[in-house]
Amino acid sequence: MNLGARRWWHTFFFVTQFSLRGVLLRKASWFGVLSFAACLLILFPFAFGTELLAQGEVRHGAFWAIQEFVVALVVGRVFQAEQENGALEALLASRAPRSALLFAKTAFTAVQLLSLQIPLVLLWAVFYNVPTEGLMQNVRFLLPVCLLFNFGTSALGALLSCVVARSQAREILLPILFFPLQMAPLLAAVTLMLRNDPAYEYVGGFADGSWWTVLAAYPVVFLAVGFLLDDVLLQE
Amino acid sequence: MTTILVCEAVDLRIDHKPLLEGIAFTLAAGELLSLVGPNGLGKTTLMRCLAGVARPHAGRVRVHGEEVWPSREATFEHLACYLASQPALLSDHSVAGNLEFFVNAFGRRPTWAALREALAEVGLSGREAQVARTLSTGQKRRLTLAGLLLLKPRLVLADEPTNGLDADGVALCLRVFAQLRTGHQAAVCVASHDDRLVKSSTHVLPLERFLPAARVRRAFQGDVFA
Numbered sequence A: 001m002n003l004g005a006r007r008w009w010h011t012f013f014f015v016t017q018f019s020l021r022g023v024l025l026r027k028a029s030w031f032g033v034l035s036f037a038a039c040l041l042i043l044f045p046f047a048f049g050t051e052l053l054a055q056g057e058v059r060h061g062a063f064w065a066i067q068e069f070v071v072a073l074v075v076g077r078v079f080q081a082e083q084e085n086g087a088l089e090a091l092l093a094s095r096a097p098r099s100a101l102l103f104a105k106t107a108f109t110a111v112q113l114l115s116l117q118i119p120l121v122l123l124w125a126v127f128y129n130v131p132t133e134g135l136m137q138n139v140r141f142l143l144p145v146c147l148l149f150n151f152g153t154s155a156l157g158a159l160l161s162c163v164v165a166r167s168q169a170r171e172i173l174l175p176i177l178f179f180p181l182q183m184a185p186l187l188a189a190v191t192l193m194l195r196n197d198p199a200y201e202y203v204g205g206f207a208d209g210s211w212w213t214v215l216a217a218y219p220v221v222f223l224a225v226g227f228l229l230d231d232v233l234l235q236e
Numbered sequence B: 001m002t003t004i005l006v007c008e009a010v011d012l013r014i015d016h017k018p019l020l021e022g023i024a025f026t027l028a029a030g031e032l033l034s035l036v037g038p039n040g041l042g043k044t045t046l047m048r049c050l051a052g053v054a055r056p057h058a059g060r061v062r063v064h065g066e067e068v069w070p071s072r073e074a075t076f077e078h079l080a081c082y083l084a085s086q087p088a089l090l091s092d093h094s095v096a097g098n099l100e101f102f103v104n105a106f107g108r109r110p111t112w113a114a115l116r117e118a119l120a121e122v123g124l125s126g127r128e129a130q131v132a133r134t135l136s137t138g139q140k141r142r143l144t145l146a147g148l149l150l151l152k153p154r155l156v157l158a159d160e161p162t163n164g165l166d167a168d169g170v171a172l173c174l175r176v177f178a179q180l181r182t183g184h185q186a187a188v189c190v191a192s193h194d195d196r197l198v199k200s201s202t203h204v205l206p207l208e209r210f211l212p213a214a215r216v217r218r219a220f221q222g223d224v225f226a
Helices: A005-023 A027-049 A056-075 A080-084 A087-093 A098-127 A133-162 A170-196 A208-228 B043-051 B095-104 B112-120 B135-152 B167-184 B194-198 B213-220
Strands: B003-014 B018-027 B032-036 B058-063 B066-069 B078-085 B157-158 B187-191 B203-206
Touching: A005 A027, A005 A098, A005 B095, A027 A056, A027 A098, A056 A098, A056 A133, A056 A170, A087 B078, A098 A133, A133 A170, A133 A208, A170 A208, B003 B043, B003 B187, B018 B043, B018 B187, B032 B043, B032 B194, B043 B066, B043 B078, B043 B157, B043 B187, B058 B194, B066 B157, B078 B135, B095 B112, B095 B135, B095 B167, B112 B135, B135 B167, B157 B167, B167 B187
Parallel strands: B032 B187, B032 B203, B078 B157, B157 B187
Antiparallel strands: B003 B018, B003 B058, B058 B066
């Protein structure tokens, strides 16, 4: 392996390792996000009522709407630990490859989202009366959908976080830029889950292949953009 | 002597207004250069450009012969460390974790023994597990000096390194810089108001000489640094 590749992989693993350590040290923030999402999971049925909850599109739509809240909280904190006291500047000044930093943050954020989705799926199955005969099929299908959704969302979120990191208006800019662009994988995830639900007959719209393409394209496109913009990412 | 840092015709701007123009100097191994000037002149901006964190408006910066600007060839193997005016830390990590982060960023892995030795040298012995957030400003600065002792960089760019340090801390800072210069042929470039640090320098560069011509003219006409 040449020096450049070794340098890149070293930065990737070291940033991932320290990000994981940071989350383990700040367990309160992970539990906080899970608690908030669980509260929403519990509150939504009161708003919808049991009749509406029996409908597949309401069940799946609520699940993914709550995922969006989780995404908003997690993606907004991609570089928070490093930016708080200038550790990000120290990392940039060390000349570590910036694309490796972006890839590491994307991979870590995707896994962090998955770690929150697993307990939420269990709570969702309980509170939303997901039929047991379709549950295992749903969960088996949900895993690849969640993985692609997480990686696409994290790639987009990490790239936009790099873009707005130096801006004074980053807290406003990030959601304004992020949510419109993130609609495509969200729609793809909801549609694929609805089509896969045996209790629900989904009619019309694009073929499954198109939605899988959208889900798969997002991580590829945004990581490629991050790699190509390596020189200007996080640049003052 | 090996030239470590070269700064050629660097122009700095803030919000499109010229700050400093035509900055040029070289720094060889074993030298300590102090950049001096009043507040607001552009010392920190220049240090950030030399470190590769901010882009200068024009000019060229090279470390060990490889460009930092404009083409960003320089890599972390060149071991050029930047100490910002506020110590850079991961607040929730321990003292030892922060040292590991600092050294890992340059592709190195410190041993536990080396880590403890560095902390002992800067007066933070026994605080390996202490959370960085709970350190005082002076202790945080000492932690960054421990990072330098661990890493033994070839170039140190330090912005106000004695901020927050007591008399012992300032003496420690001078000692660390001297140790790196004489023992490891490092070059040190500091931006500082501290007289003790400036007096211990091999070279002093007043940055006023790089003020844009228009500002100098206005200064003669009575508008100081307008």
